[in-house]
Amino acid sequence: MTLSRRDFGRLLAGASATAALAQIGISAAIADTSSYRAMVGVFLFGGNDAWNMVVPTDDRYTAYASQRAAIALQKDSLVPLSGTAFGLHAAMAPLKDVWDEGALSVVLNSGTLFQPLTKTLYQNRPDLRPLNLMSHEDQQNQWQGMRTREKNLDGYMGRILDRADAAESPPLVSIAGSQLALIGSSKSPLILPSTGGIARSGYNAASTDAAVIARQSALNTFSDATAFGAVTDMTSRGMSSAYAQAATANTIITSTTSTVDQYFKNPTTGATLTSDISRQLLRAARMIEARNTLGHAKQTFFVSQGGYDTHASELSTHATLYADLALALAAFYKAMKALGLANNVTAFTMSDFGRVYTPNGNAGTDHAWGNNHLVIGSALASRKVHGRYPDTTLGGPEDAYTDGRWIPSIAVEEYIGAIAQWYGVSATDLPYVFPNWATWNGGGRGPVPLFG
Known part of the structure; x- marks a missing residue:
């Protein structure tokens, strides 16, 4: 599965909202978290x-x-x-x-x-x-x-x-x-x-193409944007969270050792x-x-x-x-x-x-x-x-x-x-x-x- 720019934007928006709202004291709907x-x-x-x-x-x-x-x-x-x-x-x-x-x-x-x-x-x-x-x-x-x-x-x-x-x-x-x-x-x-x-659309860490390298460098810089203001920082943290979620999920769904x-x-x-x-x-x-x-x-x-x-x-x-x-x-x-x-x-x-x-x-x-x-x-x-x-x-x-x-x-x-x-x-x-x-x-x- 390759995330398109639109798909990633939707995921990013949700992840950013999660980051922003995580500090709000919303009630817990799950009454019992002691058993799965x-x-x-x-x-x-x-x-x-x-x-x-x-x-x-x-x-x-x-x-x-x-x-x-x-x-x-x-x-x-x-x-x-x-x-x-x-x-x-x-x-x-x-x-x-x-x-x-x-x-x-x-x-x-x-x-x-x-x-x-x-x-x-x-x-x-x-x-x-x-x-x-x-x-x-x-x-x-x-x-x-x-x-x-x-x-x-x-x-x-x-x-x-x-x-x-x-x-x-x-x-x-x-x-x-x-x-x-x-x-x-x-x-x-x-x-x-x-x-x-799950793959990042257009991403190839091993690429030697100058345009691909420049784009990936910009994304990497943006993913740690604490110096660029609160809104940019919130968005970048959302992007980093989305990448992390994909990496974690990939480990699970592509594993060769599942029982x-x-x-x-x-x-x-x-x-x-x-x-x-x-x-x-x-x-x-x-x-x-x-x-x-x-x-x-x-x-x-x-x-x-x-x-x-x-x-x-x-x-x-x-x-x-x-x-x-x-x-x-x-x-x-x-x-x-x-x-x-x-x-x-x-x-x-x-x-x-x-x-x-x-x-x-x-x-x-x-x-x-x-x-x-x-x-x-x-x-x-x-x-x-x-x-x-x-x-x-x-x-x-x-x-x-x-x-x-x-x-x-x-x-x-x-x-x-x-x-x-x-x-x-x-x-x-x-x-x-x-x-x-x-x-x-x-x-x-x-x-x-x-x-x-």
């Missing part, structure tokens, strides 16, 4: 049709098979989630052992909500609906920013970082590029590539996992492995997998995507167990939205709303399916339209908020991290009881 915690958000871009990721295996299967028609999965192909009336898509078989160990949970029909909605309220009160439902960009931003009725300019991970203790290397790391979830008001994340190391790499292999063939989601989770595992070197009591990661906008040929697309995802998540879990951190790390899926229950004419599905999600970690309550599978009557009380666009029964805040609480975000700072927290924390609503 990490949360790993896995965003499935495009709108994952998780109605084919988690499928009922009881009497509800008949309606599922009838309504999903050309894209319905065969019941005997499903991976049973023992003790429940659900099964996983066959391609997610690598997660069967994780479930059996009690380290995999399912959250049913979660999505963006401004307040609890019935179908009557949905139809008669458009002012209570999330803005621009079923739009990729808007729903991605609402999942990451947690504001459903106004523009999102920052994200919940960045806001968690805002209230955390300062660290030389940011404990918020993206291996999926710049994302809204990472943006806070006072601190910046560390953005890593999924392959290769976690061995777990990122196909358990059947022994081949190294090469999908992009596998590479991202491997880098997250390496950063977790180096937590003591980095001085991190908490870490947050954002990784992603694309390709879920399945308007056509969904069955074949899912077979590939789910296989890569399941292998990567299972490998990551094994790596955490090997580090003795399976109880300290929680990974969880997010996505734009669910998809229409009835398929379109291209053996695919169109944009919808409520969706199912997976959570992985040994701190979870063992082998739980949380929430309620919707009444799948087309045009019925839970269908926003007439073709199976289910109104969510669990708000994003209730889902992600449960993980944030486990992570250690304090009660006083939860309303800062989740601006609509008051709506979902009282009156019979509250965080999903994910953890045992």
Whole structure:
């Protein structure tokens, strides 16, 4: 990964802000720093049709098979989630052992909500609906920013970082590029590539070219600019901090002695996992492995997998995507167990939205709303399916339209908020991290009881 001038400017601005604000007595959102915690958000871009990721295996299967028609999965192909009336898509078989160990949970029909909605309220009160439902960009931003009725300019991970203790290397790391979830008001994340190391654009310490030498000499002089005034000094310290962060991260992500790499292999063939989601989770595992070197009591990661906008040929697309995802998540879990951190790390899926229950004419599905999600970690309550599978009557009380666009029964805040609480975000700072927290924390609503 080579930082462009624009990328470096953005990083530099954030690092400078961190340096300037480090002296301000902001409150600590992390309530308990005595034990390590990490949360790993896995965003499935495009709108994952998780109605084919988690499928009922009881009497509800008949309606599922009838309504999903050309894209319905065969019941005997499903991976049973023992003790429940659900099964996983066959391609997610690598997660069967994780479930059996009690380290995999399912959250049913979660999505963006401004307040609890019935179908009557949905139809008669458009002012209570999330803005621009079923739009990729808007729903991605609402999942990451947690504001459903106004523009999102920052994200919940960045806001968690805002209230955390300062660290030389940011404990918020993206291996999926710049994302809204990472943006806070006072601190910046560390953005890593999924392959290769980080290089300074145009920098070559061994160069003999006069122009390159002159440019590098000027940058080196500027990086120690105490004699040029407060503003210049602040900027130069920010630049030096950014260079130092890159150097530290490079040592970790390019190391040849990591102990976690061995777990990122196909358990059947022994081949190294090469999908992009596998590479991202491997880098997250390496950063977790180096937590003591980095001085991190908490870490947050954002990784992603694309390709879920399945308007056509969904069955074949899912077979590939789910296989890569399941292998990567299972490998990551094994790596955490090997580090003795399976109880300290929680990974969880997010996505734009669910998809229409009835398929379109291209053996695919169109944009919808409520969706199912997976959570992985040994701190979870063992082998739980949380929430309620919707009444799948087309045009019925839970269908926003007439073709199976289910109104969510669990708000994003209730889902992600449960993980944030486990992570250690304090009660006083939860309303800062989740601006609509008051709506979902009282009156019979509250965080999903994910953890045992």
